[in-house]
Amino acid sequence: MQNKLLTIGPVTLYGYGLMIAIGIFFAYRLLEYRARKHQFDVKHISSLTLWGLLGGFIGAKLLYWITQFPNIISNPRILLNIGEGYVVYGGIIGGILAGLLYCKIQHLPFLKHLDLFAPSIALAQGFGRIGCLLAGCCYGAETNSWFGITFHHSDIAPNGVALVPTQIMESVFSFGVCILLLLVAKRTKKVGLVACAYLILYSAGRFIIEFFRGDIIRGEVGILSTSQFIALLIVLIASLILILQKYQNQWMGKNA
Template structure:
């Protein structure tokens, strides 16, 4: 809605960047607090956060380039220098970085995935508020009371009431955080909290995509993110199934 929040001398504070930074800070604080509470290594949480964030930005940009590949071939620097990112690319790259770190340090990835899943979700919630401020990831035109009209200078079309898909996604991410925190108190099966995060986020993202109107690539009749969401949900179901089989064998 307002990407340029304020300026300090020659520096301008952008709403999108501020929300991303705030989300990362909250993610790290929550992660280290829960690590200390549950007896995990706090320094490992910080390392995983740093490497996953760096890999996440690269992955999000890489997937954006793939989605906008035709435009990238025409003008590579315009695409690389734009503010475009695809969240799923960041999630996938961030998870791979965490897996690699845990293998090197001989830590259980699933245990740390369970621990950090609520933190990742709350960071995404703040990130989507940043999307709302910038006007990216906007929804379809609507005449309903909840329509939001973006000003000139936003990524969204100006002067047209649109579905606030960014705020819907943000509310969903914060809700997932709460659900995961409650679920983790009762589930002792390693990997289930992480699987629940993948399941809920995948379903939520698949549904929200129907309301979006920005150009984000397609795979057949589905958007790129919907296609990936199907794979994420199937992976979550596979994780639940494997954990169930493992639990029965242990019993």
């Protein structure tokens, strides 16, 4: 795996950045197509995308700083490294909160728009993890299994040893979640179901994949990694939203 794909003079094309850009491009194309199909205001979709990206960037960086707090105390220069150090869950939470704020300001139905965005978020994550594979970050634990992958020129992952391909596992899983969410979206009109399905499915998959991760910079909460702890909270919150939505609909039906 090679992160530096091409160098022309002072400009270097990195695989990680390229896959992030490709992911955003295809995710937005899918989002725009579905928005027009379901008669959403594309102007708001574009603005929500920008807000979500900005909120995701800030959230991913903040959560990384939180997990690295002891190291930052001893080496504050970590705060100046903007190009590296992001946590996916921070990006998800930050993006969702930014979208919630935008919807509140514009008086838009938040859950309905989150339903629209959910498959595209999963799609972007699938491409993003391919970028992680090229960069060598988010690598797996050492393994003797036949499906292990070995890095030889990575600045991040251990070189010369077989590792569990956690990046590939999560990429394939994310693409699968995207397809499943699109199928669910075609078969339901329940507001919030697609969004909650994304949060529950991704969190459950991420919780399991975390057991196979080998990088140790992600922080811990007791016996769980930071991401596993957040995954449990998100599953709980998303499940609670679904339950509340169900009882609200039943109550409204009885009083109609």
